[in-house]
Amino acid sequence: ELRTPLANLIGQTELALSRERSNAELTDTLACNLEELHRLAGIVNDMLFLAQADRGIKARRGQPVSLAALVREVTEFHEAPMEEAGLGIDVEGDVQLPVDEALIKRALSNLLGNAIRYAEKGSRLRVHLSPEPDGGARVWVENVGPPIEPAHLPRLFDRFFRADASRCELERPHHGLGLSIVAAIARMHDGLASAESANGRTRVGFSLHSTPPTAA
Numbered sequence: 001e002l003r004t005p006l007a008n009l010i011g012q013t014e015l016a017l018s019r020e021r022s023n024a025e026l027t028d029t030l031a032c033n034l035e036e037l038h039r040l041a042g043i044v045n046d047m048l049f050l051a052q053a054d055r056g057i058k059a060r061r062g063q064p065v066s067l068a069a070l071v072r073e074v075t076e077f078h079e080a081p082m083e084e085a086g087l088g089i090d091v092e093g094d095v096q097l098p099v100d101e102a103l104i105k106r107a108l109s110n111l112l113g114n115a116i117r118y119a120e121k122g123s124r125l126r127v128h129l130s131p132e133p134d135g136g137a138r139v140w141v142e143n144v145g146p147p148i149e150p151a152h153l154p155r156l157f158d159r160f161f162r163a164d165a166s167r168c169e170l171e172r173p174h175h176g177l178g179l180s181i182v183a184a185i186a187r188m189h190d191g192l193a194s195a196e197s198a199n200g201r202t203r204v205g206f207s208l209h210s211t212p213p214t215a216a
Helices: 002-018 023-054 068-076 079-085 101-120 178-188
Strands: 065-066 086-093 096-098 124-131 137-144 193-198 201-208
Touching: 002 023, 002 065, 023 178, 065 068, 065 086, 068 079, 068 086, 068 124, 079 101, 079 193, 101 137, 101 178, 101 201, 178 201
Parallel strands: 086 124
Antiparallel strands: 065 096, 124 137, 137 201, 193 201
16 A cells, blocks of 8 residues: 555656656646655554554543534535435434544544445435444444445455455545544444445444543
8 A cells, every 4th residue: 555656656756857847747747746645644644543543542532422413514524425426315313422523523434435435326325323222322324335245344444455346446546444443433432343234235333332521
């Protein structure tokens, strides 16, 4: 994942320096290099976040919030790709829970982005929020689209894992850490990530355990 953008940067820069270039050509090269640098920065930032999660850092929980409200906030940022694919969305249920809002919104955004990437055009996404017996919550994001092989399901949350070729053909560019981050955020809230895929529907989500907010 790091070698490819680095090789692109080196190759494009060496080519630009190999002979005299016009301002327009140099501008194009810089624009391409900037795109690769943004990709590298994203990978590095995500890897640093995962390294922190691996050290056992826990989420900073605030007062109880509506998970459905957080879903609606995150959905607004995905309106453009959803409209492009003709997708609708249904939010079912709600749970009030003390969570780290920024982290949960990041996890929800990754799940929605993943669901949009593989969803059948013109279909509807479904976000299901339900309470758990221990006072926590279960979050599912479901889409209609290519199935995932059962053997691949346990590995979906591995870093840089790519599922089968039929799904990869539909991928928009991304670096394969989104679901790993979802799993890390679930662990930081003492929960677990999980996935199911059957009958043309795939559900990916996580659980959250209920923990009282830390006193200031």
